[in-house]
Amino acid sequence: MEKRKKKKRSKDQWTAIAFLMPSVVLLFIFVYGFIGWTGYVSFSNWNSLVPDFSFAGLKNYLYLFGDFRFQADLRNMLFFTLLFIALIILLGLSLAVLIDKKIKGESIFRNIFFFPMALSFVVTGVVWQWILNPSTGINNFLKTFGIEPMWYTDTNILAGFRWGEIEFGLPVAIISVVIAAVWQLTGFALAMYLAGLRGIPDELREAARMDGASELRIYRKIILPQLRPITAAVIIMMAHISLKIFDLIYAMTGPGANFVTDMPGVYMFETTFRGNYYAQGAAIAIIMLLVVAIFIVPYLWNNRRADK
Amino acid sequence: MKKKLWMFAVLFFVAIVAAACNSDDASSDSEGGDKVEIFSWWTGAGEEAGLNALIEVFKEKHPDIEIENAAVAGGAGTNAKAVLASRMQGDDPPSTFQVHGGAELNESWVAADKMEPINDFYEEQGWMDKFPQDLIDLVSKDGDIYSVPVNIHRGNVIFYNKKVFEENGLEAPTTYEEFFAVADSLEAAGITPLALGDKEPWTATQIFENALLAVLGPDDYRGLWTGDVAFDDPRVKEAAEIFGQMLDYVNEDHASRNWQDATQLVANGEAGMTIMGDWAKGYLAHDLGLETNVDFGYIETPDTDGEFMVITDTFGLPKGIDNVEDTKKFLAVLGSVEGQDAFNPLKGSIPARVDADPEKYDQYGKDTMEDFKNSALTPSLAHGSAASEGFLTKANQAVNIFVTQRDVDQLVQALMDASSDL
Secondary structure, X not given: OXXXXXXXXXXXXXXXXXXXXXXXXXXXXXXXXXXXXXXXXXOEOOOXXXXXXXXXXXXXXXXXXXXXXHHHHHXXXXXXXXXXXXXXXXXXXXXXXHHXXXXXXXXXXXXXXXXXXHOOHHHHHHHHHHHOOOOOOOHHHXXXXXXXXOHHHOOOEEEEEEEOOEEEXXXXXXXXXXXXXXXXXXXXXXXXXXXXXXXXXXXXXXXXXXXXXXXXXXXXXXXXXXXXXXXXXXXXXXXHHHHOOOHXXXXXXXXXXXXXXXXXXXXXXXXXXXXOOHHHHHHHHHHHHHHHXXXXXXXXHHHHHHHO | OHHHHHHHHHHHHHHHHHHHHHHHHHHHHHHOOOOEEEEEOOXXXXXXXXXXXXXXXXXXXXOOOOEEEEEOOOXXXXXXHHHHHHHHHOOOOOOEEEEEOOHHHHHHHHOOOOEOOOXXXXXXXXXXXXXXXXXXXXXXXXXXXXXXXXXXXXXXXXXXXXXXXXXXXXXXXXXXXXXXXXXHHHHHOOOEEEEOOOOOOHHHHHHHHHHHHHHHHHHHHHHHHHOOOOOOOHHHHHHHHHXXXXXXXXXXXXXXXXXXXXXXXXXXXXXXXXXXXXXXXXXHHHHOOOOEOOOEEEEEOOOOOOEEEEEOEEEEOEOOOOOHHHHHHHHHHHOOHHHHHHHHHHHOOEEOOOOOOHHHOOHHHHHHHHHHHHOEEEXXXXXXXXXXXXXXXXXXXXXXXXXXXXXXXXXHHHHHHHHHHO
16 A cells, blocks of 8 residues: 555656756756856857857966956946935835735835836836936926936946046936836736735734734834745845846946946946857856856755755 | 556656657758758847848749748847857757858858858859959968858947037038037037947947048058057057047946937037947838938048948858858848848948949948948958957957046057967
8 A cells, every 4th residue: 555655756757857858958058057057158258249169278267257247247236226225125015014004005105116027127227217318307306406416327436436447436327227227127026025025914913912012113113024934035126136237227228428327237248249249248247147156056056955 | 667667667667768859850850841040149120120121022922932031030149159159069050041241251150161162153143243352362371262141231430410510510520530529519519529338349449440540541440350460559658549549438327228219319419420330320210210321410420431341241151051042142132132122221221332322222222331431441340340259359348448447558459468369
């Protein structure tokens, strides 16, 4: 009896594996295979239209890390990601808490905040490029208050100091891009947090209230700790978007004066398909992959431990 | 039941693999036949009309040959070039494609051995004395000719607002000294002297290359690209200094504008001048409805009288296409007086042939055709004729940094570093 059951189960498993095989094989070829190929190209001398696969060692990587544009890209990517994720968590959580108050017309609010997510980054980029245009955009209104920010054309670096080839600090222009990205994706964090809040049983709050805790204290001590896994998920989802961002930048600002709004994705595209520096482009792709992996791998690792 | 599932899984897998292999065959099948596929980035108003007029001329002559207009929009051709690069490397070339004469053709596709030489075709068509020798040199490598030029644009032109100049009692500048005097007067009058839109940095590179041409003269300017003149030549530095000085006079929001937006500043009198290739004339005259020599005037950039920065669109014959004869018929029309006179008046360029009919062109066209015959022709860096795309990409990056930082030595050093990619 026992034996038969076991055998049966393994047959089921074999069927499942057979069904999984095609997608596994395709994934191995078209995802992992090409990652490997990109890695291979990044160590080659293929920097013109004529393929040249001779081994170049770390040449392409060394070039990039000494390059003004790539250093600027790493700086921009860092500050963009930090600002973008911080704002999205702050705004998403606050809005979710307010909507969770069971206000009238809740679904309308939810949809209003969620709707920008349905747009393509290209649309968002073009719209915000117009809104934040220093001479024809929102400045026409701000002028009446006597302020005229340069938005994404501002080349200043806040709290900057010289590091390597570049001035390291917060590029003012990146704030414009952050505004556009936050506008687009806050709805996502809102939806996640709202679902999280709904998952917290009312009994917990009731019990706390019975014990005489203030509303603020309830949020700080009970609700927020419960939302920690949601925050982790939001960070992971948003980090991999912001680290790889291309379309928003490309449509909205381009690389920008002095590369203040450039990102590795944009550099990768331009150097590969305009400059024909295929090996350098591949090296940028691999660096981007590694940076994203820094975020994703600990998360996957954690999940695996949790599953066990 | 289990067995059936198994069978299904195996069949499913086989089907996917088969489909993956099959789709290759299918696509190469559909490429055959008589269709001549013309690949370009001509999707703007005037240029698309010009291309369609050219296709009409071809259809009248060869009604049996089908033409496919495969134009890719955007980015002044940069998107199209990316698509072209992947098609060429995947051995799926279009029948013929738009490419700027010079390095963009010679140092990339010809160097990669992807183009067929067409010397015999030139002889057969009797074209050897119909195009200027400087121009034939621009589409040749090691004595072999690789493409047919269809049009000429000029890169060293200042367009200026005539009314603004008249109101302030100014004359169009012919030297840099005059240019800076004019710029000072305009600034004093509260008008932006020089409109620039360098959201795409080639517009700034174009100002720089004209300064290089002015300081070095045509021979040594060409020498930069052949390696006869090094980038640490003091005159390169001098040109960079002039370029930096000119940038003191541009509109503050230059980084948010493209060349059309910058040209608009001149059109509505907010700015006095702009330096742009003469496609800006088409934009001013047709899109903005201004009158040439009444609303706006034109003059070559300072100190480049008798010099002509050439941007030429050409079409060649890629290796590995299967309708060579039909494509040659198209190239024959493209290089004919009739074809060029159908295309160019609409596109707003001048014909590459020296024997075209000037009466078909407006005053600007007639003037430019005259200049074209009598000037030293030099290849444009900003438009890929002077140096490889690799060098150009790095030069554009260096110029982009220079526009903000104005560090002359850094610019020269960046050009030196990049010159190994020439």
